Amino acid sequence: MYNxxxxxxxxxxxDNLRIEFPTRRGxxxxxxxxxxxxxxxxxxxxxxxxxxxKSLTGTAITGLLERPGRIAGxxxxxNGQRIDNLAAEPMRRLRGKQIxxxxxxxxxxxxxxxxxGRQLIETIRTHTDLTPRQARARAIEMLKEVGIPAPEQRIxxxxxxxxxxxxxxxxxxxxxxxxPKLVIADEPTTALDVSVQAQIISLLQRLCRDHGSAVMLVTxxxxxxxxxxxxxxVMYAGRLxxxxxxxxxxxxxRHPYTRGLMGSIPKLGEEVEYLTQIDGAMPRLSHIPQxxxxxxxxxxxxxxxxxxxxxxDGIGAGQVAxxxxxxxxQDTDAGELFAEAALRRREPARENSGEDNVxxxxxxxxxxxxx
Ligand SMILES: Nc1ncnc2c1ncn2[C@@H]1O[C@H](COP(=O)(O)OP(=O)(O)OP(=O)(O)O)[C@@H](O)[C@H]1O
Ligand code: SF4
Ligand SMILES: [Mg+2]
Numbered sequence: 001m002y003n004x005x006x007x008x009x010x011x012x013x014x015d016n017l018r019i020e021f022p023t024r025r026g027x028x029x030x031x032x033x034x035x036x037x038x039x040x041x042x043x044x045x046x047x048x049x050x051x052x053x054k055s056l057t058g059t060a061i062t063g064l065l066e067r068p069g070r071i072a073g074x075x076x077x078x079n080g081q082r083i084d085n086l087a088a089e090p091m092r093r094l095r096g097k098q099i100x101x102x103x104x105x106x107x108x109x110x111x112x113x114x115x116x117g118r119q120l121i122e123t124i125r126t127h128t129d130l131t132p133r134q135a136r137a138r139a140i141e142m143l144k145e146v147g148i149p150a151p152e153q154r155i156x157x158x159x160x161x162x163x164x165x166x167x168x169x170x171x172x173x174x175x176x177x178x179x180p181k182l183v184i185a186d187e188p189t190t191a192l193d194v195s196v197q198a199q200i201i202s203l204l205q206r207l208c209r210d211h212g213s214a215v216m217l218v219t220x221x222x223x224x225x226x227x228x229x230x231x232x233x234v235m236y237a238g239r240l241x242x243x244x245x246x247x248x249x250x251x252x253x254r255h256p257y258t259r260g261l262m263g264s265i266p267k268l269g270e271e272v273e274y275l276t277q278i279d280g281a282m283p284r285l286s287h288i289p290q291x292x293x294x295x296x297x298x299x300x301x302x303x304x305x306x307x308x309x310x311x312x313d314g315i316g317a318g319q320v321a322x323x324x325x326x327x328x329x330q331d332t333d334a335g336e337l338f339a340e341a342a343l344r345r346r347e348p349a350r351e352n353s354g355e356d357n358v359x360x361x362x363x364x365x366x367x368x369x370x371x
Contacts, residue, residue, distance in 0.1 A: 018073035045229035100175030117155035165196035244318020
């Protein structure tokens with residue numbers, strides 16, 4: 001699914017992952033053939049509207065997928081070793097030591113009955129040979145590193161004595177205190193004030209750079225993606241629809257869904273502003289459309305889109321699952337391609353519309369008068 005260069009450098013490989021929920025009315029497919037990889041030291045952003053399958057992908061990687069959900073196909077490999085079929089105990093060890101997780105609500109990761117120091121020290125001692133004294137020193141150092149003031153005193157306080165932002169810092173300290181190789185951060189800042197969000201994200205970025213960890217960062221915040229990530233994966237209805245370097249996905253989104261998602265993002269150093277809006281909503285699992293799952297909302301959908309599922313094909317340094325891109329090269333301009341598609345749709349019977357019309361339409365799109 002991904003090219004071999006990526007594969008050899010990968011710390012994490014998710015290959016054709018399929019997650020199902022059996023119900024009385026039949027089996028619902030929540031993740032449908034998702035493949036992505038994360039390289040050591042890289043931050044991969046994962047975006048998509050609510051219900052896209054971002055969290056399920058993260059929970060499958062961390063081995064925390066809850067019943068009745070089940071991995072029904074594909075493989076997850078970490079450091080070359082298959083982990084989707086690991087037994088509970090080795091998976092728990094891997095999760096503590098090598099794969100850290102940070103969730104939206106810090107309270108889900110902290111035990112309210114123990115001081116933060118106890119939780120940090122226990123985690124450190126479980127996964128290292130440090131003595132209690134050394135582990136406490138390491139815990140204090142970690143709290144300091146995540147920006148907790150007076151860590152020598154605060155280490156003996158309970159989670160409720162910390163503010164929301166400070167608690168999330170403690171969770172980050174907890175996730176990173178044993179230097180995990182991979183961190184799954186699922187909307188780590190959504191519940192926080194904007195100013196605290198920015199601090200937490202830059203903290204995560206700095207810590208990962210200093211510790212050399214890789215991060216899978218799930219967020220709805222395109223600004224955070226643009227500023228933080230190396231690559232971005234875009235999910236829709238349990239499928240991966242586009243993945244590539246952040247500069248490409250944010251500035252030259254190739255998939256019509258990505259283009260709509262990026263509609264309101266802050267600029268990434270240049271004057272890119274898509275005006276596309278996505279009407280409609282993510283389909284329910286029980287009603288995923290045939291063919292391209294995005295087809296009912298896509299302005300460029302054709303009969304083929306309603307029948308055949310587009311494969312995720314490589315284009316340039318990224319990949320995209322959209323029939324519009326079939327046989328196109330990395331030099332194809334996405335704006336022109338969409339404008340051509342719009343022109344075909346709007347003027348299907350017009351003969352000799354010619355290059356001039358395409359150019360006119362491209363210009364109109366650029367000025368924002370056409371989608
Ligand atoms: N335990 C469950 N039983 C049935 N369906 C589930 C379960 N957990 C998740 N799903 C479904 O799987 C799909 C993907 O869910 P997921 O939580 O991964 O979405 P998400 O992209 O993380 O969304 P959000 O942005 O809202 O967090 C959704 O349609 C969701 O309803
Ligand atoms: S495959 Fe068709 S429906 Fe799907 S995004 Fe591409 S053009 Fe739109
Ligand atoms: Mg989620």
